[in-house]
Amino acid sequence: MRPLIAYTFRRSLSGRVMETAFLALSRGIAHPALSRAIGLLSLCVLAAALVVLVPQLAEQLTKPAGIAQRTGTFTSPIDVPAWGNIAIGVATLAAGAERALRLRLSHLLDSA
Incomplete structure (x- = not known):
C-alpha cells in the first residue's frame, strides 16, 4: 500500500489537495471513526x-463562617x-489535553 502523501502528490496538481492529505496524516485521521470516538x-x-x-x-466555597452567614451553606x-476525586481529576487532565491538542490542530484555525 502506498503512503497517502505520495499518492496524493502524484495524482494532484493542486497544492490544496496535497495540503489536505498532509494535514489528514499529521492529525491521525487515518482512522476517522476512532478519532471521533476518542473525541466524544x-x-x-x-x-x-x-x-x-x-x-x-x-x-x-460556602463553608467558611463569613460566607455561610451571608449566603448560607450549600450541601x-x-x-x-x-480516590474518586483523584481519578476524576486525572481523567479530566487527560481529556482536557486531548481536546486542547485537537483544537490546536483544527483545520479551521490552520487555514486562517
Whole structure:
C-alpha cells in the first residue's frame, strides 16, 4: 500500500489537495471513526467532571463562617470519596489535553 502523501502528490496538481492529505496524516485521521470516538469520550469525561466537581467546589466555597452567614451553606448532593476525586481529576487532565491538542490542530484555525 502506498503512503497517502505520495499518492496524493502524484495524482494532484493542486497544492490544496496535497495540503489536505498532509494535514489528514499529521492529525491521525487515518482512522476517522476512532478519532471521533476518542473525541466524544473526552468530551463526555469533561462534562461528567463538570457535573461532579462543580457542586463539590460550591460546597467548599460556602463553608467558611463569613460566607455561610451571608449566603448560607450549600450541601453537595454528590459525595465522592478521595480516590474518586483523584481519578476524576486525572481523567479530566487527560481529556482536557486531548481536546486542547485537537483544537490546536483544527483545520479551521490552520487555514486562517
